[in-house]
Amino acid sequence: MTNILGISAFYHDSAAALIVDGNIIAAAQEERFTRKKHDAGYPAHAIDFVLAEGNIAPDDIDYVVFYDKPFLKFERLLETYVAVAPKGLNSFRMSMPVWLREKLFQKDLLIKQLKEKQGLTKMPEFLFSEHHFSHAASAFYPSPFEKAIVLTLDGVGEWATTTVAIGDGNNLEIVKELYFPHSLGLLYSAFTYYTGFRVNSGEYKVMGLAPYGTPKYKDLILEKLIDLKEDGSFKLDQTYFNYTSGLTMTNRKFAELFGQPARRPDKDPLTQFHMDIAASVQAVTEEIVLRITRGLAREYNIPNLCLAGGVALNCVANGKLLRDGAFPNIWIQPAAGDAGGAIGAAMAAWHQELGNERVVDPSDAMQGSYLGPQYSQDIIESELSKAGAVFEVMEDRVLFEQTASALAENKAVGWFQGRMEFGPRALGGRSILADPRSASMQKTLNLKVKFRESFRPFAPSVLAEDVSDWFEQETPSPYMLIVADVHEKRRYKMTDEEKNLFGIDKLNVSRSEIPAITHVDYSARIQTVHKETNPRYHALISAFKEKTGCPVVVNTSFNVRGEPIVNTPHDAFKCFMGTDIEVLVIGNCFLRKDQQDPTLAVSYENKYELD
Template identity: 75%
Template sequence: MTAILGISALYHDSAAALLVDGEIVAAAQEERFTRRKHDPRFPARAIAYVLEEAGIGLDAVDHVVFYDKPFLKFERLLETYLAVAPRGFNSFRMAMPVWLREKLFLKDLLKKELRKFDRGFQEARLMFAEHHISHAASAFFPSPFEEAVVLTIDGVGEWATTTVGIGRGHDLEIRKELHFPHSLGLLYSAFTYYTGFKVNSGEYKVMGLAPYGTPRFKALILDKVVEVKEDGSFRLNQKYFNYASGLTMTSKAMEELFGAPVRQPESEELTQFHMDIAASVQAVTEEIMLRLTRALAREYQIDSLCLAGGVALNCVANGKILRDGAFKNIWIQPAAGDAGGALGAAQAAWHMELGQPRKINGADSMRGGYLGPGYSDDQIAEELTRAGAVFERLDEAAMIDATAQALAGGKAIGWFQGRMEFGPRALGGRSILGDPRSEVMQKLLNLKVKYRESFRPFAPSVLREHVGDWFELDGDSPYMLIVADVQKDIRRDMTAAEQALFGIDKLNVKRSEIPAVTHVDYSARVQTVHRETNPKYHALISRFNELTGCPLVVNTSFNVRGEPIVCTPEDAFRCFMGTEIELLVAGNHVLRKEAQDPALRENYEEKYELD
């Protein structure tokens, strides 16, 4: 047996992943255990979990692999500060103590932490992978492809911000790189900051806001802010940014260019201007990604594309790449951000360092993304009892029927089943579910359950065998990373008065037979549900279809705004009691809100820092 532990840590989204003889046994983010969103600390809890899942101690692990090379990152930091000196001194002054205390001596920190698991841990077992190799490995090695172009796009690793690799068998070679400060991820993050959202967590809000606007600034951004070549390579005009030298993402020049200051999130409302800015940066991102992928398809003449890095979570752009058809097949790592680097680092060691072959059987090796902790019915009952919950335990068929009936009756359901998902999306393991036919469900879930902005869209989970009947998608999207349009025959034409509406006023217009998951531009972020990877979720949606003639449900992550997705039955019960979720279904246990002790209610609306 050969066991490899991959770790990502100390920037954001720390995580651990474990391979045993090349098979993915377990992977999880530290935030799920600590309940601290995007937790960057050493992932001690996640490591403890993956080892427990495999039934081994750290002493049985052959190699521990860290997902990037801190000395290269430090080199980039120093060179950047020297290039812009004396500007950036405040940023330098704040960054250096952390680097000198922790990150520069990362090897010592890792040894110290790992010896808490295995007192005899030796440095010889420690390996380091480059950041973009970790991303690229996480994209290619679990994919179902024998050969693929591998594109990784994020903020920045050590120096690279965009890389192109070619994967064949168990080989992966990086062919091209774009370097800091020219970064599509940092461009998107700069506009996230400019529109008043939090960098490294609010980017998906910009993507969700974009359809409410028109991309009237796209030409201005392409003229002044980012120069894009025909092959998709690009350069950012640093005049408009401050991330290389300062403590903010954008400079005064950005405010002068668009004629407005950075939006203050707590005091300033979103306006049509901010929606148009969001639409414009989204359109620029799509333009760059389409030029990149078309050029790569022409150059390498390979049918398949793999994607990772934080920008690969831009599911609107992914949908456009798929429909563009330059590549016949696309596979995106579901944990595309830094958390997935833990998995990629382990896989890079197994295949590239140890030279082990890949097993390709026509499906990816991510097990549907269900790589986190799972709980037996007895364990669930024990935790719920300890928390003071009142519940009934049904057999599986009765539980499925009761849940489907409640969904058909318009109830918001907390759904806690099987193993927790790895990555930022809930995929039917730790989900809040609703009826997609409801005209009020989208607003209800946003304002009364998630405690978040009303404009944010929800995703449909649809039976794979019915996806083409409801969406303009002919293929798999198991990880909710592809946006497709709702089929024309279930859309509702808008009246002239409705078409004249602007911005957020568009929100309440019914657009289709499934209004709760149809965004204002008739799009939806689709998750296809497969009997092979999640039989219980598939059975629930099948029963809902029998009751309603609708083979899909609303699926959003089981958490409130600012909270990590729930991990344990106790987490699920607390969130259930702190929100207006009406029914919690954990394993085969059904909990009704009206049966619970009202003294156990929590004020979840203010419990977590806003994301």
């Protein structure tokens, strides 16, 4: 038996994964344990969890694989500072002590931490995978394809920002690369910064804001900021950006190009200008992705495409890519960001380094991405009792019926079942659920439960067997990574007056039979729910369908803005008591807010730093 521990750490979204004889046993992000969003520290808790889940003692680890190569990254930083000198001195002064003290000698740091935190006494073999190879391995090896093109797109790893690889059996080879500072991820992050959102966490807000605007600056971006070739390769004009030398993403020349300074999130309101900027960079992103993928389809004539890297979480672009048809079959790693590098690094070691054969799972090897901790009914009852919760234990049939009734009564429901999800999406393990037929539910959830901007869209979970009846989507989307339109027969026709509304005013118009998940452009980020991977969630939605005729529920992650998704029953109860969630269902425990001790409520509105 070969035990491989994969680690992603020290940049953002630290995580650990355990692979035993090529099988993914467990994976989790450190933030879920420390309650610090995007925690970049050494993933001690995540490592403890994955080892416990696999019943593996620390000294039974055969290989520890880190997801990137620190010396190569350090080389890129030094060469970049030299290239832009004397600019960048402040950035250099801030980063060098950390690199020289901690980041550069990561093998020593990992050994020290594994000894101190995990009690390691017997040294495993240490391996270091390249950043984008980890991404590519996370996309290909768990995929349902024997052979595929693998495209990775993110900000930057060591030097690469975009790579193309060919996966065939157990072999994976990178055949093309685009290098820093030319990066689609950093272009999108620059506009994230410019519109007043936080880089590395606010990019999805730009994507959610885009449908409220028109892409009137698309041509300007393509003319001034980026030299885009027919095959999708590109160069960014660095005179408009500040990320190679400064502490911000954009500079004064960038602001002058668009006629406004960067938005200050704590002082400046979101305006139609920012919505148009968001729409424009989204349109440019889609154009680049489609040019790249069409070129790859022509060049290699392989029908299967795998995606990973932070840009692969752009589900709007993914939907356009699927409908474009250049690749008939697409699979996206659900933990496409850096956390997923822990799985990729470990699987790369098993297949590429050790030469082991690959057995392809026709659905995929990610097990629905339910790879995190789970809690027995006894532990759930014990934790809730310690927290002072009032609950009723119900058998499954009654539990599903009562939860479906609560949803139909327009109540927000905290749903905590089975193993926690790995990756940024809640997929019915740690979710807040609601009735999608409610016209007011989107605003209610945003303002009273999530404490976040009212424009943010919510996603639907739909029974896999009913997806094509409610959405213009035929293929499965189990990981909520593809946007498709609500089916035309489910839409409402808009009046001329409604069609002429601008910006956030569009939010209040009901567009379909399921308005809570229908975005202003009739789109929705779909999760198809499959009985095989999540039978309890499937049973709940089936009960809701039986009661209402609607096989769809609103699904958003079980947390408030700025907080990581809940991990433990105690986390869930705290979030329940600190928000306007009216019902909480954990395992077979059913909790009603009006039966709880109100003195247990904790204010959440200012508890977490906003993302």
